[in-house]
Amino acid sequence: MDMITSIHNESIVETRKLKQKKHREASGLFLAEGLRLCEVAAAVDAVEQAYYHEALADTDRGAALLRELSGRTRRFVKVSARVMQAMAETEAPQGILCVCKCRQVSLKDFQPDKEGLVLLADGIQDPGNLGAMLRILWAGEGRGLICLRGTTDPFGGKCVRASMGGIFHVPVINGVDWPGVARWAIVNGYEVIAAESGAGRDYRRINWPKKTLLCIGNEAQGLITIPAAEVKERVYIPVKEGAESLNAAVAAGILVFEANR
Amino acid sequence: MDMITSIHNESIVETRKLKQKKHREASGLFLAEGLRLCEVAAAVDAVEQAYYHEALADTDRGAALLRELSGRTRRFVKVSARVMQAMAETEAPQGILCVCKCRQVSLKDFQPDKEGLVLLADGIQDPGNLGAMLRILWAGEGRGLICLRGTTDPFGGKCVRASMGGIFHVPVINGVDWPGVARWAIVNGYEVIAAESGAGRDYRRINWPKKTLLCIGNEAQGLITIPAAEVKERVYIPVKEGAESLNAAVAAGILVFEANR
Numbered sequence: 001m002d003m004i005t006s007i008h009n010e011s012i013v014e015t016r017k018l019k020q021k022k023h024r025e026a027s028g029l030f031l032a033e034g035l036r037l038c039e040v041a042a043a044v045d046a047v048e049q050a051y052y053h054e055a056l057a058d059t060d061r062g063a064a065l066l067r068e069l070s071g072r073t074r075r076f077v078k079v080s081a082r083v084m085q086a087m088a089e090t091e092a093p094q095g096i097l098c099v100c101k102c103r104q105v106s107l108k109d110f111q112p113d114k115e116g117l118v119l120l121a122d123g124i125q126d127p128g129n130l131g132a133m134l135r136i137l138w139a140g141e142g143r144g145l146i147c148l149r150g151t152t153d154p155f156g157g158k159c160v161r162a163s164m165g166g167i168f169h170v171p172v173i174n175g176v177d178w179p180g181v182a183r184w185a186i187v188n189g190y191e192v193i194a195a196e197s198g199a200g201r202d203y204r205r206i207n208w209p210k211k212t213l214l215c216i217g218n219e220a221q222g223l224i225t226i227p228a229a230e231v232k233e234r235v236y237i238p239v240k241e242g243a244e245s246l247n248a249a250v251a252a253g254i255l256v257f258e259a260n261r
Numbered sequence: 262m263d264m265i266t267s268i269h270n271e272s273i274v275e276t277r278k279l280k281q282k283k284h285r286e287a288s289g290l291f292l293a294e295g296l297r298l299c300e301v302a303a304a305v306d307a308v309e310q311a312y313y314h315e316a317l318a319d320t321d322r323g324a325a326l327l328r329e330l331s332g333r334t335r336r337f338v339k340v341s342a343r344v345m346q347a348m349a350e351t352e353a354p355q356g357i358l359c360v361c362k363c364r365q366v367s368l369k370d371f372q373p374d375k376e377g378l379v380l381l382a383d384g385i386q387d388p389g390n391l392g393a394m395l396r397i398l399w400a401g402e403g404r405g406l407i408c409l410r411g412t413t414d415p416f417g418g419k420c421v422r423a424s425m426g427g428i429f430h431v432p433v434i435n436g437v438d439w440p441g442v443a444r445w446a447i448v449n450g451y452e453v454i455a456a457e458s459g460a461g462r463d464y465r466r467i468n469w470p471k472k473t474l475l476c477i478g479n480e481a482q483g484l485i486t487i488p489a490a491e492v493k494e495r496v497y498i499p500v501k502e503g504a505e506s507l508n509a510a511v512a513a514g515i516l517v518f519e520a521n522r
Contacts, residue, residue: 036505128389132508139500139507164505204522237518239400244297244425246400246514247393253511254518257498261465 003054005080012079015051015099016087021153024102030155032167033088033097035061040165042068046100049075053084053095065096073098089157102155105144105171107184112143112171115210117259118190120146120181122225123218124248127152131162132249133216138166140256146173146181146213148225178225185213191232194223195255197245200234208259216255219248264315266341273340276312276360277348282414285363291416293428294349294358296322301426303329307361310336314345314356326357334359350418363416366405366432368445373404373432376471378520379451381407381442383486384479385509388413392423393510394477399427401517407434407442407474409486439486446474452493455484456516458506461495469520477516480509 004012017023018031029048032041041047042065050069056062070076084093112118119142124130130152137145147154154160154174160167185192191209194200195216215231217223237254239245246254265273278284279292290309293302302308303326311330317323331337340348348358373379380403385391391413398406408415415421415435421428446453452470455461456477476492478484498515500506507515 132511135505135508136511138504139498141501166505169504237400240402243399243430244396244427247396247510249508250393250397250511250514253507253515257515
């Protein structure tokens, strides 16, 4: 099979553009790199194109992934080590990079078939935090992630990697505004719970609704766009006096698993 | 006051060496940069030397920190923007960098004056995770962090920044081996609880001991050096079938706050 050795090859150039949000939005595609992520992507049939380095076949796991991808991928392309390095965002790429479909859901179509918790991110800036939230929602059976406009792009490389595959399993509603979400919550029977630092009620003392819309705000400023009057209950995790509040992803983990009790 | 404008200045060269673990270990010093970290460092009187850029004085908060540091710092030095950039590890330094004392505790001297939880890190590799654990322990009133040999250095820059000041408030016992910790736990009445993925008992179903030594393992491999026979109880956080287990810091947050209930 032919191997692409030039980073100026048209499909390589086009694929690398997906590192930028505007190209992801225009195409509805995003990048997943590394064995674990590409395995998850293949398992849910989200892969459109796969680029690999031949050394991937040297391990059983890599060879199995290549077989899996070769059968079900529109483009399946061998590239040189230099091209792989140029396409990848990690320093030591594992030799596999997939172009995947963004499976975004519109608010209108977002109708979880089970009760449970939906997380809303209001201005989260760190893609590592947002990705950790996707990982938490996958593990903790959250029903979806709503990202208000102003939140970092959930399909960005760092977020995708931090999600450890959660991006392929958790329904994502991206770039929406609060008023529409507020209407969605009313129509679908979700109660709005806002995580705050030091305000409201101790998270262990509330009755978590069967349908919870849990809102987590910006790392430094907290909730940015959600009016206080539209929040049913504010909850906090008590921390030692004088200490910094918890990291947004850690707080999300504690609250999601508390709601699951 | 004189300003250092050369990155070849001897004290600048010496300070920059503290980015490397061997120099931190040899000197017992480490670096903290940014307003929040340096405020915490000053408040606990951990600062040996402070380097600042004059623009820091332009804000009330920066000016207050400069006043605080100038009174209680052995060396208090103005540097040019270029020197600050070279000293800092962040891309957009806030204009303040402090050389701080590592307040390590030896196992022998580690005698928490209250019951509670001590966290043990066995091979944590990501400094962001280890720093998040320090932040969790500070917020959740953990009594200390024990880092087994092979764990990333808690005094490294990325860990210090992720701790958000926890490094100055949580006693740290660094670079020790398991047999010594096992003896310490017996002598001091701590029970060894190991976090696992999918093995042992559901974390909500155990009676958390008043003195808990909670062991968290490596991100990929779990516990590396602690023999199973020396663990009193293994706990796991239930996750959805097929999903990736939780990130080590998120798991630590859930378990530390569960033990606090």
